[in-house]
Amino acid sequence: MTDRYSFLKNHEEDIRNDLINIVQAESPTLQKELVDITGNLLKEMMLKRLGNDYICTVYPQQEYGDHLLFEKNGTSKPRILFLSHFDTVWQKGELPIRFEDQKMYGPGVFDMKAGLLSSIWAVASLEKTMDALPVSPVFLFTSDEETGSMSSRELIEQVAKTCEAVFVMEPAEAHTNALKTARKGVGIYNIEVEGISAHAGNHHEDGVNAILEIAYLVQQLEELTDYAKGTTVNVGMIHGGTASNVVPEHASIEVDFRVTSLQEADRIMNSIEQLKPKNSQAKVTIIGELNRPPLERNAANQKLFELAKHAGKRLNIEVIESSVGGGSDGNYTSALGIPTIDGLGIPGDGPHARHEHIRFDLFVERCALVAEMCMIYGEQINYQNK
Missing domain, CATH: 3.40.630.10 (Zn peptidases)
Known part of the structure; x- marks a missing residue:
């Protein structure tokens, strides 16, 4: 020695x-x-x-x-x-x-x-x-x-x-x-959806369900995971709604993604930042970045x-x-x-x-x-x- x-x-x-x-x-x-x-x-x-x-x-x-x-x-x-x-x-x-x-x-x-x-x-x-x-x-x-x-x-x-x-x-x-x-590089995003609140019984058709819109986005985000490339996208937290008899006007999620290269990071970030609501009356706000390359x-x-x-x-x-x-x-x-x-x-x-x-x-x-x-x-x- x-x-x-x-x-x-x-x-x-x-x-x-x-x-x-x-x-x-x-x-x-x-x-x-x-x-x-x-x-x-x-x-x-x-x-x-x-x-x-x-x-x-x-x-x-x-x-x-x-x-x-x-x-x-x-x-x-x-x-x-x-x-x-x-x-x-x-x-x-x-x-x-x-x-x-x-x-x-x-x-x-x-x-x-x-x-x-x-x-x-x-x-x-x-x-x-x-x-x-x-x-x-x-x-x-x-x-x-x-x-x-x-x-x-x-x-x-x-x-x-x-x-x-x-x-x-x-x-x-x-x-x-x-x-x-x-x-892996680490990225974090917060995504918020603003819908329209309404009475769940009397005026359900007047509302825009923010939780529903978030659910559509969650599916799209999870589909970005590509194990062959070493890429994972994980929706780890979700918040929304105020009561079961109210069409929720607000919902949000927190997203974690991991990538093996800067090129793949650019692809994932572009995909996330281009997400759109299914209902045109909903508003989506996307904030995040690659926290660690x-x-x-x-x-x-x-x-x-x-x-x-x-x-x-x-x-x-x-x-x-x-x-x-x-x-x-x-x-x-x-x-x-x-x-x-x-x-x-x-x-x-x-x-x-x-x-x-x-x-x-x-x-x-x-x-x-x-x-x-x-x-x-x-x-x-x-x-x-x-």
Whole structure:
């Protein structure tokens, strides 16, 4: 095994303690005070594990927790962005924390506090075993990923443009432990129909039933799903009506779509935005967008996967890849053309589920893989510059 692996193995108890501390610091996305407490803990942890050579820039937020950027001072090596979020979907006290059979359970431990922590320890292993780092680490910890990265997207894209590659520390795919070399793009639409209300018994013929019109639209939307292309369109919520004896004048639906390419996203969005009511007296309002572009399995991203496989061979780890339906902040960086690889976090299972957990017995191995990827990346750059 490598020097980095040995260092991490020797500090396994420290890693365990850090993990417990960061998971115990619960950080529900919309509870800014709690999220900022976690952010302060991360500042302390960075200082303790990596020293004061890293400059911290705080990006204050009104609604969400403050975003945190850490950059190593005084280095001109290739910049690698370690991209993580520290908000979670769980309310404070909703999910207990426990260790059981080398698994750690707790709120956000899989998605994605363990992955965030592993990026810190991966770089720590390089700092402690090398005279000089092969890359210049950049850490961006955001606070609003679970609600769509509305306040952090611009910052993510801004920082990513200054980096040569992006390592997304989201967890590995459950069950296979695969890295994620492709993610679907995610779009969200709200569609409202205004009809005409009327008495359901005395003047039914005078009304325009908004729920009926929405039902016609639901059928058209669901028919856009094309499994062969990896496209899904899902009407997930529907609202309408006031009482059973009133022809409903208002109805609305919320639509989620997933696509594997920007070309397919354009097709779906055009189809949705051209929807018309069956009854010309009804009015349809359509509002939405592609919230996250797809992370496509392109040549630049595949080079990072090949680098990961090379790193795995040094550690006797088989590294495989997968394509998944959920999006991450890596979707944004990949769409900018910046080489991006996802799923470098700690294996486990149960994202957003009550059995959420990681395999702590695989923490050191996965962390060492990230460190070796940095080593190889630096070696390749130095070779190219000779």
